[in-house]
Amino acid sequence: MFFHIVLERNMQLHPRHFGRDLREKLVSKLMKDVEGTCSGRHGFIVAITGIESVGKGLIRDGTGFVTFPVKYQCVVFRPFKGEILEAVVTMVNKLALLHLPIDIYPCGILQMGFFAEAGPVQIFVSNHLIPDDMEFQSGDVPNYTTSDGSVKIQKESEVRLKIIGTRVDATEIFCIGTIKDDFLGVISDPGTNA
Amino acid sequence: MSGEEEENAAELKIGDEFLKAKCLMNCEVALILEHKYEQLQQMSDDPTNQISQVFEKSLQYVKRFSRYKNPDAVRQAREILSRYPLAEFELCVLGNLCPETVEEGIAMVPSIKNRGRALDEEAIEKMLTDLSLIKKFE
Numbered sequence: 147m148f149f150h151i152v153l154e155r156n157m158q159l160h161p162r163h164f165g166r167d168l169r170e171k172l173v174s175k176l177m178k179d180v181e182g183t184c185s186g187r188h189g190f191i192v193a194i195t196g197i198e199s200v201g202k203g204l205i206r207d208g209t210g211f212v213t214f215p216v217k218y219q220c221v222v223f224r225p226f227k228g229e230i231l232e233a234v235v236t237m238v239n240k241l242a243l244l245h246l247p248i249d250i251y252p253c254g255i256l257q258m259g260f261f262a263e264a265g266p267v268q269i270f271v272s273n274h275l276i277p278d279d280m281e282f283q284s285g286d287v288p289n290y291t292t293s294d295g296s297v298k299i300q301k302e303s304e305v306r307l308k309i310i311g312t313r314v315d316a317t318e319i320f321c322i323g324t325i326k327d328d329f330l331g332v333i334s335d336p337g338t339n340a
Numbered sequence: 341m342s343g344e345e346e347e348n349a350a351e352l353k354i355g356d357e358f359l360k361a362k363c364l365m366n367c368e369v370a371l372i373l374e375h376k377y378e379q380l381q382q383m384s385d386d387p388t389n390q391i392s393q394v395f396e397k398s399l400q401y402v403k404r405f406s407r408y409k410n411p412d413a414v415r416q417a418r419e420i421l422s423r424y425p426l427a428e429f430e431l432c433v434l435g436n437l438c439p440e441t442v443e444e445g446i447a448m449v450p451s452i453k454n455r456g457r458a459l460d461e462e463a464i465e466k467m468l469t470d471l472s473l474i475k476k477f478e
Contacts, residue, residue, distance in 0.1 A: 228353075266397045
């Protein structure tokens with residue numbers, strides 16, 4: 147889910163930037179530093195939309211650098227366990243090496259399934275979390291298809307899925323999803339669309 | 341890890357910070373990001389080297405999955421959903437997925453059924469119908 151939140155960061159600035167456009171310098175440095183980053187707590191910082199306040203600067207001993215506390219508004223994307231969202235399939239049946247905590251996903255390390263993308267986040271849906279009536283078909287365009295051929299999941303398909311687990315590391319959030327539940331699954335596949 | 345294990349969006353357990361925060365529907369994010377992209381374009385000829393991959397992927401995503409394109413429809417969708425006792429997060433899930441039936445709506449946002457609010461099935465149905473009308477007349 148996307149959120150509009152206020153975050154704070156201490157910005158260090160070199161004295162050569164102290165002048166009329168100090169604030170501009172602070173803001174452009176802030177954008178460079180934080181946009182595109184990711185933390186487990188707040189998710190991906192997509193875009194800064196405004197500056198709330200720039201606090202009093204504090205000169206650092208010995209260096210002459212000054213630290214300013216800056217409060218800024220930003221759009222973040224933070225996936226949650228239990229959240230249902232739409233995503234685009236990016237790859238089907240790659241054997242995925244999953245380094246997941248055992249309590250989130252106990253079914254082993256090498257998994258078959260598909261990868262999907264929702265904005266900046268990658269979501270893996272394994273074989274076990276795809277409805278049993280869908281089977282894997284290899285070929286030029288690997289896909290999962292129902293026995294009557296009416297529903298197909300392949301690259302570029304749009305699916306609605308539920309996030310059942312997240313793994314957070316320093317710079318990335320990775321999700322495990324399922325489409326094995328009511329009202330989940332394919333919403334459009336590129337083969338049938340005009 | 342302990343805080344994370346508690347997390348469950350289906351029960352609206354998303355942490356206090358995010359529960360109180362302003363949520364954005366995909367269509368609202370699209371308006372914000374497109375505006376920002378235009379600003380960057382005006383400042384430099386090649387905005388692509390100024391934007392992060394996260395920005396680019398988010399923009400592509402929200403453009404693809406926006407139910408409402410024009411700003412009036414986006415405002416109207418939020419206005420309609422705001423009439424009901426929904427948490428921000430619930431409001432945005434409904435606005436993003438536009439479920440067609442009460443059953444589907446509850447499957448998408450199970451928490452609307454759990455909290456003993458003044459939101460019975462009839463009200464949910466009315467809400468979803470109103471929402472679907474915006475789409476039609478857009």
